[in-house]
Amino acid sequence: MPATASAADQATLLEGLQQLQRISAIKLSHIGTPAETNRAVIDRTYTYSWLCVFESAAAEQEYQEHPIHDTFRQEYARYWEKVVIYDAVGPVVPAL
Numbered sequence: 001m002p003a004t005a006s007a008a009d010q011a012t013l014l015e016g017l018q019q020l021q022r023i024s025a026i027k028l029s030h031i032g033t034p035a036e037t038n039r040a041v042i043d044r045t046y047t048y049s050w051l052c053v054f055e056s057a058a059a060e061q062e063y064q065e066h067p068i069h070d071t072f073r074q075e076y077a078r079y080w081e082k083v084v085i086y087d088a089v090g091p092v093v094p095a096l
Contacts, residue, residue: 001013001047001079001080001081002079002080002081005047005079009079010047012076012079013047013048013076013079013080014031014048016072016075016076016079017031017048017050017072018031019068019071019072020050020068020069020072022068023062023063023066023068023069025054025059025060025062025063025066026052026053026054026059026063027053027054027055027059028051028052028053029050029051029052029053030049030050030051031048031049031050031051032048032049032051033047033048033049034046046084047080060087
């Protein structure tokens with residue numbers, strides 16, 4: 001978020017992220033804030049993290065094209081200076 005962001009701005013962005021969670025293509029989502037860890041490799045320069053898990057590439061594409069996602073990008077963009085996205089795929093790992 002911009003350095004001038006207020007607590008109200010942060011709350012508004014959080015509301016927008018919570019709206020994204022309504023998109024049915026998302027299998028699992030998590031909104032987080034920086035942990036209180038202090039190591040050289042830890043990036044704590046963000047306000048919120050947004051993690052989504054999708055069942056398939058088709059589900060992720062559905063999310064990308066969903067009207068709620070489009071609205072989020074249009075209406076909430078003023079609340080961020082930088083967005084970092086890590087798209088990843090991986091093997092299904094059985095639960096222990």
